Amino acid sequence: MAVSCRQILGLVSAIIGVLGTIVICFLPLWKVSDFISADIATTYVIFEGLWVNCILLTTDEMECKEYDSTLTLPQDLQDAKVLIVFAIIIQFFGIVLASGVLFLIAASLVFLPVHWTTHAIVSDMFNPDLADDQRRHLGASLFIGWVSAGLLCLGGALLCCSFFYRNETECDVKSAHTNTKQQRSSRQRSTRNKKKVS
Numbered sequence: 001m002a003v004s005c006r007q008i009l010g011l012v013s014a015i016i017g018v019l020g021t022i023v024i025c026f027l028p029l030w031k032v033s034d035f036i037s038a039d040i041a042t043t044y045v046i047f048e049g050l051w052v053n054c055i056l057l058t059t060d061e062m063e064c065k066e067y068d069s070t071l072t073l074p075q076d077l078q079d080a081k082v083l084i085v086f087a088i089i090i091q092f093f094g095i096v097l098a099s100g101v102l103f104l105i106a107a108s109l110v111f112l113p114v115h116w117t118t119h120a121i122v123s124d125m126f127n128p129d130l131a132d133d134q135r136r137h138l139g140a141s142l143f144i145g146w147v148s149a150g151l152l153c154l155g156g157a158l159l160c161c162s163f164f165y166r167n168e169t170e171c172d173v174k175s176a177h178t179n180t181k182q183q184r185s186s187r188q189r190s191t192r193n194k195k196k197v198s
Contacts, residue, residue, distance in 0.1 A: 014155025100159030
């Protein structure tokens with residue numbers, strides 16, 4: 001019973017992590033930057049994702065455009081694009097096979113690009129050589145990515161634990177069954193010996 005509950009909890013946690021990974025893959029909120037002109041007449045917000053970047057104008061209109069090439073992306077987002085796609089593929093096989101190991105691998109593939117992008121943004125924030133309009137802020141995708149990586153790690157660990165615990169239980173049952181057989185056979189032998197003596 002404990003094993004099945006652990007398996008269900010692990011699978012649910014991992015599936016939520018998978019959904020979070022899919023969200024951050026397509027949500028253009030990895031990096032956010034604000035632009036305010038000197039006369040404050042022109043202000044807009046730029047959202048950068050793995051596939052598109054969007055501009056939110058002062059009129060609350062949003063315009064999104066796909067990148068012309070992956071090479072136009074910053075290096076951290078180029079790496080993130082590849083790793084997140086691989087993570088989603090591995091997560092799919094993790095769900096099909098209910099494999100804790102695959103979810104742990106996927107968790108690391110989500111964690112790495114989220115960490116790299118966060119590090120790049122924070123480094124730029126404290127870089128005195130950059131102008132204010134070149135600085136980026138942490139987008140919602142990064143926070144969702146941290147949570148998704150944690151849930152994938154938790155789900156993978158629970159599935160691995162339930163697998164090892166189930167094998168250990170099966171070994172205990174087999175050894176107990178073997179011991180019972182041995183005890184029965186020893187009792188039968190002792191009974192036969194007593195009959196022979198009498």
